[in-house]
Amino acid sequence: xxxxxxxFVMTGAKPNKNAxxxxxxxxxxxxxxxxxxxxxxxxxxxxxxxxxLLEPLGLTYPQYLVMMAxxxxxxxxxxxxxxxxxxxxxxxxxxxxRLEQSGLVKRKRDAEDExxxxxxxxxxxxxxxxxxxxxxxEIGKATGCNLEEAVALREALVGLxxxxxxxxxx
Amino acid sequence: xxxxxxxFVMTGAKPNKNAxxxxxxxxxxxxxxxxxxxxxxxxxxxxxxxxxLLEPLGLTYPQYLVMMAxxxxxxxxxxxxxxxxxxxxxxxxxxxxRLEQSGLVKRKRDAEDExxxxxxxxxxxxxxxxxxxxxxxEIGKATGCNLEEAVALREALVGLxxxxxxxxxx
DNA sequence: CGCAATTCAATTGCGTGCAATAGATTTATG
DNA sequence: CATAAATCTATTGCACGCAATTGAATTGCG
Numbered sequence: 001x002x003x004x005x006x007x008f009v010m011t012g013a014k015p016n017k018n019a020x021x022x023x024x025x026x027x028x029x030x031x032x033x034x035x036x037x038x039x040x041x042x043x044x045x046x047x048x049x050x051x052x053l054l055e056p057l058g059l060t061y062p063q064y065l066v067m068m069a070x071x072x073x074x075x076x077x078x079x080x081x082x083x084x085x086x087x088x089x090x091x092x093x094x095x096x097x098r099l100e101q102s103g104l105v106k107r108k109r110d111a112e113d114e115x116x117x118x119x120x121x122x123x124x125x126x127x128x129x130x131x132x133x134x135x136x137x138e139i140g141k142a143t144g145c146n147l148e149e150a151v152a153l154r155e156a157l158v159g160l161x162x163x164x165x166x167x168x169x170x
Numbered sequence: 171x172x173x174x175x176x177x178f179v180m181t182g183a184k185p186n187k188n189a190x191x192x193x194x195x196x197x198x199x200x201x202x203x204x205x206x207x208x209x210x211x212x213x214x215x216x217x218x219x220x221x222x223l224l225e226p227l228g229l230t231y232p233q234y235l236v237m238m239a240x241x242x243x244x245x246x247x248x249x250x251x252x253x254x255x256x257x258x259x260x261x262x263x264x265x266x267x268r269l270e271q272s273g274l275v276k277r278k279r280d281a282e283d284e285x286x287x288x289x290x291x292x293x294x295x296x297x298x299x300x301x302x303x304x305x306x307x308e309i310g311k312a313t314g315c316n317l318e319e320a321v322a323l324r325e326a327l328v329g330l331x332x333x334x335x336x337x338x339x340x
Numbered sequence: 341c342g343c344a345a346t347t348c349a350a351t352t353g354c355g356t357g358c359a360a361t362a363g364a365t366t367t368a369t370g
Numbered sequence: 371c372a373t374a375a376a377t378c379t380a381t382t383g384c385a386c387g388c389a390a391t392t393g394a395a396t397t398g399c400g
Contacts, residue, residue, distance in 0.1 A: 033238060033306060035313060035320055036216050038327040040235065041256055043213035044387080045331040046206050051388090062356060065210065068203060078379065086211055089379050091357050097380095098355080115365050115378040140202040144333040150205055153326050156319065157208040161215040163314040214357080221358095232386065248349060259349050261387050267350095268385085285348040285395045 039157075049142055053135045057128060058102055062087075063095060064132070070105065070121050071129045077116045104128060209327075219312055223305045227298060228272055232257075233265060234302070240275065240291050241299045247286045274298060 047061045054064050062085075069081055076084075082092055096119060099105045104125035110116040143150065220231045229237065232255075239251055252262055266289060269275045274295035280286040313320065 034324045035315070036220070036309070037235070038324045038331070039209065039213050039216055042327040042331045042334075043209050044256055045334040046209055047387085049334040050206070060355065065207070079377085086214055087356090088358065090359075090381080091355095093380050095356075109379090113366070113378085117379060136202050139206070142334050143202060143205065143330055145205070145330065149326065150202075153323075153330070154204045154208045156323050156326070157205075157212040160313060160315065160323070161208070161212045164212075164215040164219040164312050217357085230385065249347085257386090258388065260351080260389075261385095263350050265386075279349090283348085283396070287349060 035160075049139060050135070053138055054132075057132055057135070059128075059132075062091075063099060064135075066092075066095065066099065067104065067125065067128065067132075070119060070125065075118050075120045077110070077118055079116065081119065099125075205330075219309060220305070223308055224302075227302055227305070229298075229302075232261075233269060234305070236262075236265065236269065237274065237295065237298065237302075240289060240295065245288050245290045247280070247288055249286065251289065269295075 050061045050064065054061060057064075059067065065085055066081060069084055070076065078089060078092055078096065082088055085092075087095075096105065096107060100107055103122055106120050106122055107117050108120070110118050145153070217231045220234065224231060224234050227234075235255055236251060239254055240246065248259060248262055248266065252258055255262075257265075266275065266277060270277055273292055276290050276292055277287050278290070280288050315323070
């Protein structure tokens with residue numbers, strides 16, 4: 001199996017902690033490149049890892065994320081889902097339409113506020129939660145992380161995200 | 171400014187190291203969900219952070235990655251670029267066509283092996299390297315990572331990716 | 341040599357992501 | 371009350387990302 005190389009941008013500047021420490025303070029040399037490549041690759045790897053597991057369920061990865069959000073709290077507004085997943089209506093509207101066509105959710109405008117659309121799970125949508133229980137276990141195994149690693153990694157990523165989002169004015 | 175929440179899937183199971191350690195070994199409870207949400211969010215945050223910086227250069231984020239690959243080594247084959255970036259021809263072909271239309275690269279079939287297409291930088295494509303030097307510095311600042319963090323995070327991500335890619339047979 | 345298998349780039353089709361816009365509804369303001 | 375501003379969903383257009391297919395070129399094997 002052909003393995004994808006990583007760190008190729010750093011020809012002559014390997015991602016070695018000691019080597020990097022030599023020119024500390026020089027964050028522009030490729031460090032950010034290393035990070036952005038790594039995140040880019042890891043995110044796609046995650047998507048690819050989930051794909052064969054989700055296929056039998058008839059879900060794509062983003063659809064799975066939406067379903068997880070609904071399993072956690074049913075009847076959310078499109079807006080709420082968008083905020084939580086970081087997606088806008090341009091992405092969610094067609095995605096939810098597909099989930100509705102698959103018979104997993106229903107969309108209905110809120111009688112109180114006709115602007116909003118509430119997304120509720122159908123019985124099949126709820127069933128899918130049980131049927132998807134193996135997915136998380138599989139991925140958990142595939143990541144091969146112990147708890148310490150996973151928690152640390154998650155916190156680092158969330159922190160990174162927050163800093164990236166908060167730095168737009170500077 | 172509305173901040174996007176994170177960790178919402180873990181209602182009642184906060185990403186707290188002590189809390190999680192209580193049910194160690196139970197990787198299916200949401201740990202993988204935490205990770206996949208975090209990576210998903212961080213990857214998009216990166217893309218969004220790069221966007222305003224790359225816009226003046228007329229590049230999208232994936233196009234920027236391709237250009238970086240070419241700045242590191244000019245004249246690469248489409249296949250090589252695909253391997254290094256983890257993209258296939260279905261993604262690269264149209265992307266490279268756009269870069270060619272922008273006047274940044276040229277595509278020419280290899281005379282030795284007519285199957286292959288070599289991508290070479292135009293003078294403008296090379297110029298862009300200098301003009302984009304500020305981008306890396308800006309992102310480096312925006313991430314707000316010190317070297318230790320960045321290197322550790324990168325290695326964790328690469329390791330995660332490798333494990334995810336290597337676990338398909340199991 | 342001749343033909344099948346392989347390799348490589350391009351194309352097609354579908355599903356995101358996201359900016360920009362439109363349309364409808366609610367809220368705020370005079 | 372009327373009108374402007376804000377809110378929310380849907381649509382459009384463009385650019386990925388990837389599976390599947392096509393078509394051309396090369397390699398391998400008898």
